Amino acid sequence: MIEVTGLSVGDRLRDCSLHVPAGRVAALVGPNGAGKTTLLHTVVGLLTPDRGTVRTAGEVAFVAQDKPLYDSFTVAETLTLGRRLSTRWDPALATARTAEFGIPLGRRIGSLSGGQRAQVALTLALARRPDQLVLDEPLANLDPLARHEVMRSLMTAVAETGMGVMISSHVVSDLVDTCDWLVVLNGGRVQVSGDIEELLAEHRMMTGPPELTLNAAAVGGSRTEREQSWLVRGAPVADPRWRTRTVGLEDLVMAYLRSPEAAALPRPAGVRS
Numbered sequence: 001m002i003e004v005t006g007l008s009v010g011d012r013l014r015d016c017s018l019h020v021p022a023g024r025v026a027a028l029v030g031p032n033g034a035g036k037t038t039l040l041h042t043v044v045g046l047l048t049p050d051r052g053t054v055r056t057a058g059e060v061a062f063v064a065q066d067k068p069l070y071d072s073f074t075v076a077e078t079l080t081l082g083r084r085l086s087t088r089w090d091p092a093l094a095t096a097r098t099a100e101f102g103i104p105l106g107r108r109i110g111s112l113s114g115g116q117r118a119q120v121a122l123t124l125a126l127a128r129r130p131d132q133l134v135l136d137e138p139l140a141n142l143d144p145l146a147r148h149e150v151m152r153s154l155m156t157a158v159a160e161t162g163m164g165v166m167i168s169s170h171v172v173s174d175l176v177d178t179c180d181w182l183v184v185l186n187g188g189r190v191q192v193s194g195d196i197e198e199l200l201a202e203h204r205m206m207t208g209p210p211e212l213t214l215n216a217a218a219v220g221g222s223r224t225e226r227e228q229s230w231l232v233r234g235a236p237v238a239d240p241r242w243r244t245r246t247v248g249l250e251d252l253v254m255a256y257l258r259s260p261e262a263a264a265l266p267r268p269a270g271v272r273s
């Protein structure tokens with residue numbers, strides 16, 4: 001569970017509120033400089049906000065964007081350090097994961113591939129048996145195969161433990177199959193926070209001839225000489241001259257990012273039952 005209320009950090013985060021229920025796998029998406037890292041650092045306690053509060057339940061493990069590990073340590077030494085720093089350390093999980101990914105315990109961290117380094121960083125976090133895992137761009141700089149492997153192994157861990165995850169990424173397609181909660185951050189503000197299935201069910205794309213007036217709550221749209229298309233939140237428009245189609249996660253995220261003033265937040269603000 002992550003509950004953020006009225007959070008402000010300089011002009012990097014402005015009055016952010018969101019509530020991710022326990023056990024959810026939340027995607028945190030937004031353009032460069034949106035404030036994703038700042039939000040995650042505040043959630044895990046690395047940054048003190050100017051205003052607002054953060055609540056998390058249980059043990060929180062964080063994997064930072066640059067996956068800080070000691071290059072001169074071997075994998076075994078890295079795991080030993082992890083064990084010394086955690087009271088909940090699961091040695092069997094740590095050894096099984098490194099074996100599963102074919103990472104030799106005697107190898108120095110500095111000589112690992114990007115994918116192996118990501119898996120060691122993830123292993124260090126998972127072996128602490130967290131209730132909430134927070135990952136800042138864990139897939140950055142990884143090739144498509146390694147991205148898939150990291151996400152697959154993460155989802156296996158989630159299925160086994162029921163822990164909550166918040167994972168930031170620029171690439172929505174990496175998260176489509178794995179996340180069930182969406183947070184869109186744009187210009188330091190939370191634009192969207194909600195259950196992905198519910199969000200997709202309550203939005204639709206409406207396309208119609210250019211002269212029609214749309215009587216619905218539109219997030220954003222586009223217009224050509226021949227037609228106009230709008231992402232609409234709420235009930236579909238009854239007029240049969242409008243064609244309606246369901247939206248995917250990428251359509252939804254892009255529409256909100258293009259309309260920074262639009263928002264899809266739970267009622268009452270920031271709190272879900």
Ligand SMILES: Nc1ncnc2c1ncn2[C@@H]1O[C@H](COP(=O)(O)OP(=O)(O)OP(=O)(O)O)[C@@H](O)[C@H]1O
Nearest residue numbers: 010011012030031032033034035036037038039170
């Ligand atoms: N230590 C800092 N002090 C002041 N401003 C900062 C600091 N770190 C980042 N910023 C600024 O805060 C804004 C948000 O940065 P942040 O790294 O949180 O965004 P982000 O969404 O994670 O971006 P990216 O996707 O590029 O990693 C940016 O404008 C950045 O330049």
